[in-house]
Amino acid sequence: MFSVGDKVVYPMHGAGQIEAVEERVYEAQPTKYLVLSMFLGNMKVRIPVCNLEKVGLRPIIPxxxxxxxxxxxxxxxxxxxxxxxxxxxxxxxxxxxxxxxxxxxxxxxxxxxxxxxxxxxxxxxxxxxxxxxxxxxxxxxxxxxxxxxxxxxxxxxxxxxx
Missing domain, CATH: 1.20.58.1290 (CarD-like, C-terminal domain)
Known part of the structure; x- marks a missing residue:
């Protein structure tokens, strides 16, 4: 599992850092999201934790x-x-x-x-x-x-x- 501060790659968006884990309601269900701060384009991305594998989020390569x-x-x-x-x-x-x-x-x-x-x-x-x-x-x-x-x-x- 990923933690706040981890540097990760979100395919098709590039590298970013996990800034926070937050909970939001999605389809009447509380859902945890990772909040990524992307290194290119000053973009913030929220990914439901349940979709991390599906979207291919991975750690930075060694x-x-x-x-x-x-x-x-x-x-x-x-x-x-x-x-x-x-x-x-x-x-x-x-x-x-x-x-x-x-x-x-x-x-x-x-x-x-x-x-x-x-x-x-x-x-x-x-x-x-x-x-x-x-x-x-x-x-x-x-x-x-x-x-x-x-x-x-x-x-x-x-x-x-x-």
Whole structure:
């Protein structure tokens, strides 16, 4: 279980810190919520405790996982999705991001960043790449105890873009 002060990742939103646990009435039932203060966008998020597993809330990765992320970002992934329509690819990428698995997120970034270098991404895919990078950078920023700019540079360096 999570506690106030824990740093966590909410897939599709990025890293945040548990600020409080509060009780509210939902559908005539008292329900406990975690209140997260997100590191990007100054956003507050309330998640019912009963839905934590469903939404994929997880602890920040340990520093030891950074090498694995770097390896995924450095490796040119064979993209077998090129023959699929862009909207189907988009859905596959979103599902990977929603999984909450940091390595799936890194894979989406790797594929889209390389695809963008070869052939311009569609507007939707470019926005998705930007969002995925922000989510990963918000977590890396916490793991490395740095700022968002430094985390983004780390991603670019791993992608060999820097």
């Amino acid at each position: 520093k030891s996982k950074m090498k694995e992320i770097q390896k995924v970002l450095e490796t040119e992934v064979v993209n077998n999705l090129k023959s699929i329509t862009w909207n189907r690819r988009f859905t596959i990428y979103i599902d990977k991001m929603k999984s909450g698995d940091v390595l799936d997120l890194a894979e989406v970034i790797s594929i889209l960043a390389r695809q963008d270098k070869q052939k311009r991404l569609s507007t939707g895919e470019r926005r998705l790449l930007g969002n995925a990078r922000q989510i990963l950078a918000s977590e890396i920023m916490i793991v490395k105890n740095s700022n968002i700019e430094s985390a983004e540079k780390w991603i670019d360096k791993a992608l060999h873009i820097a």
